[in-house]
Amino acid sequence: MNQADNLKQGEKGAWISIGAYLILSATKLIIAEIGNSAALRADGLNNTTDVIASVAVLIGLKISRKPPDRNHHYGHYRAETVASLFAAFIMVTVGIQVIIDTFESLISGEPANPDMLTGWTALAAAIIMLGVYRYNRTLSKRIGSSSLNAAAQDNKSDALVSLGAFIGIAGAQFGLYWLDPLAGLIVGFIICKTAWDIFRDSSHTLTDGFDEEKIIEIKSSIYEVPEVEKVVDVKGRVHGNQEFIDITILVNPQLNVKESHEITEQVEKLLDDRFNIPYAHIHIEPFQ
Numbered sequence: 001m002n003q004a005d006n007l008k009q010g011e012k013g014a015w016i017s018i019g020a021y022l023i024l025s026a027t028k029l030i031i032a033e034i035g036n037s038a039a040l041r042a043d044g045l046n047n048t049t050d051v052i053a054s055v056a057v058l059i060g061l062k063i064s065r066k067p068p069d070r071n072h073h074y075g076h077y078r079a080e081t082v083a084s085l086f087a088a089f090i091m092v093t094v095g096i097q098v099i100i101d102t103f104e105s106l107i108s109g110e111p112a113n114p115d116m117l118t119g120w121t122a123l124a125a126a127i128i129m130l131g132v133y134r135y136n137r138t139l140s141k142r143i144g145s146s147s148l149n150a151a152a153q154d155n156k157s158d159a160l161v162s163l164g165a166f167i168g169i170a171g172a173q174f175g176l177y178w179l180d181p182l183a184g185l186i187v188g189f190i191i192c193k194t195a196w197d198i199f200r201d202s203s204h205t206l207t208d209g210f211d212e213e214k215i216i217e218i219k220s221s222i223y224e225v226p227e228v229e230k231v232v233d234v235k236g237r238v239h240g241n242q243e244f245i246d247i248t249i250l251v252n253p254q255l256n257v258k259e260s261h262e263i264t265e266q267v268e269k270l271l272d273d274r275f276n277i278p279y280a281h282i283h284i285e286p287f288q
Contacts, residue, residue, distance in 0.1 A: 125159075125162040129156075
């Protein structure tokens with residue numbers, strides 16, 4: 001299965017997340033209004049941001065499938081990263097609003113007495129999102145999609161948020177009325193934390209950041225090719241789910257062009273087999 005097919009498979013997980021978030025966000029917001037739960041309301045708003053994030057991932061996956069053209073020689077893989085960055089700004093806006101609203105509820109001193117129906121709704125949502133998480137995690141491993149794996153981790157965090165909302169609502173039933181808005185406040189911080197993580201990873205990718213430890217591991221592995229005398233430099237950058245590596249190696253100056261080319265093929269095969277990196281630009285220089 002090629003990269004385009006993998007991206008198309010990844011769209012299934014994005015569609016499942018979108019459907020689940022749409023249903024859950026609408027249900028939570030309606031029941032939170034009826035049952036007077038700040039925690040469930042915050043959880044519902046959290047899911048609305050997740051809809052935006054999932055749509056952004058879906059759009060990014062679709063654009064990423066476009067082949068290279070004269071203006072995008074490396075393809076359109078970074079479209080997914082740009083979409084994720086946009087989603088992060090939307091999420092942090094909603095997160096800050098949730099924090100402000102629930103903080104005002106806490107300092108007002110007005111006791112919140114949410115109906116237990118809101119608690120059961122939160123618990124059911126947690127179970128559903130765990131199911132979505134397991135599906136997306138399995139699919140991401142099968143097709144080797146880092147973006148879908150990130151979406152799966154977001155699914156898991158949403159399940160934990162809903163579980164926290166259930167605990168807060170349940171605590172309010174025993175007279176701990178402050179526990180429900182406190183749970184809503186925590187949800188707001190979780191939304192902002194998730195937005196920051198997405199922003200940090202996306203900006204790191206867009207500025208050509210690369211895992212330093214992986215560079216060291218790649219460099220040491222290249223020496224396993226017997227004809228490589230020295231690895232001068234290894235650089236890496238990420239385009240969507242694709243990693244591009246630039247390598248400079250020194251070889252015996254007596255080798256002809258064909259023999260030198262065979263060395264590059266060995267290095268490329270090693271990178272593909274061990275690190276799942278199918279694209280590498282290898283520059284050969286004579287070893288003095």
